[in-house]
Amino acid sequence: MNIIALYGSPRKKGNSAVLTNAFLSKAEELGAKTSRFSLNAMNFKGCQACMGCKTKKDHCILKDDLSQVLDTIHDSDVLVLATPVYFGDMTAQMKMFFDRTYSFFVPDFMTNPKPSRLKPGKQAVFIQTQGQDDPSFFNDIYPKYEFFLNAMGFKNNILIRACGVDEPGEIEKNDLIMAQAVDAAQKVMG
Ligand SMILES: Cc1cc2nc3c(=O)[nH]c(=O)nc-3n(C[C@H](O)[C@H](O)[C@H](O)COP(=O)(O)O)c2cc1C
Numbered sequence: 001m002n003i004i005a006l007y008g009s010p011r012k013k014g015n016s017a018v019l020t021n022a023f024l025s026k027a028e029e030l031g032a033k034t035s036r037f038s039l040n041a042m043n044f045k046g047c048q049a050c051m052g053c054k055t056k057k058d059h060c061i062l063k064d065d066l067s068q069v070l071d072t073i074h075d076s077d078v079l080v081l082a083t084p085v086y087f088g089d090m091t092a093q094m095k096m097f098f099d100r101t102y103s104f105f106v107p108d109f110m111t112n113p114k115p116s117r118l119k120p121g122k123q124a125v126f127i128q129t130q131g132q133d134d135p136s137f138f139n140d141i142y143p144k145y146e147f148f149l150n151a152m153g154f155k156n157n158i159l160i161r162a163c164g165v166d167e168p169g170e171i172e173k174n175d176l177i178m179a180q181a182v183d184a185a186q187k188v189m190g
Contacts, residue, residue: 133164
């Protein structure tokens, strides 16, 4: 099982990173091979809307630090997206990545019954942390992006969500959510 994890927070020891690391540690213990990318430390652009991935190539034609990430997703079984909520959405770093996944879609994706260039059978794990402790705030983020993940072919996706966390790493004190990260790894590893 190959797992790729994308860290969307600039905080290396932040809450979304702590949950991601708990998930990955358990998955590794159960035999997974993992690759980790901290988006904030990488040099890459958002989608340029050049349509090169629709008219010239079957992949994104930009060559930057994200090229390896997009390639690795093709070879992975599980994609972990970890992001804090910034102004009611994923971080800008994660959104720049997400826009580049436009290259995963075939040119006629709007009408094609097989819109995705990704092999079927992949699964996504979405890790969301937020300062607001009321879970009814920002519960629209995951469904919004899961809609597109489904269109890319990701199925049986899992959401791990921590509300009311602000200080870096304070999620470690929340046994319930930490256990959810470990449980998710067990589920993914079957
Ligand atoms: C620029 C910025 C914007 C934020 N916007 C929100 C927000 O809209 N709603 C919210 O609940 N928390 C917001 N937060 C708080 C973070 O989501 C929260 O601290 C989260 O636990 C950080 O995750 P991390 O430790 O993985 O970086 C914001 C924080 C920053 C720095």
